[in-house]
Amino acid sequence: MATTSDTPAPGPVRTCVGCRARAAANELLRVVAGSDAEGRPALVPDPDRRAPGRGAHVHPTSECWQLAVRRRAFPRALRSGQGLDTALVEQYLTTHAPPPEPHEHRPETGARSS
Ligand SMILES: [Zn+2]
Numbered sequence: 001m002a003t004t005s006d007t008p009a010p011g012p013v014r015t016c017v018g019c020r021a022r023a024a025a026n027e028l029l030r031v032v033a034g035s036d037a038e039g040r041p042a043l044v045p046d047p048d049r050r051a052p053g054r055g056a057h058v059h060p061t062s063e064c065w066q067l068a069v070r071r072r073a074f075p076r077a078l079r080s081g082q083g084l085d086t087a088l089v090e091q092y093l094t095t096h097a098p099p100p101e102p103h104e105h106r107p108e109t110g111a112r113s114s
Pocket of ligand 1: 018020058059
């Protein structure tokens with residue numbers, strides 16, 4: 001499906017808890033309060049948006065993530081108190097982060113002369 005910017009978003013719109021911009025829910029990463037592998041309370045990425053309960057939405061970029069963390073937006077949005085571990089989402093963002101500058105000049109491949 002092509003996305004065009006001059007038609008209303010087809011799906012639900014959510015607000016990024018980082019930059020506070022509104023965006024289609026499917027452009028944002030849903031984050032829920034869950035637990036990590038050791039059972040400690042943690043923020044858990046929910047890319048399929050299927051996890052039950054309250055979710056917070058953030059652009060899947062480290063910029064918005066950092067903003068949201070600094071503002072303590074997640075504990076507030078999730079009503080889950082503080083002390084939620086952020087490692088799972090950070091890991092997710094590291095693995096799934098979009099390339100920062102798609103049109104930036106590429107690292108030189110071959111053409112090595114000294
Ligand atoms: Zn954002």
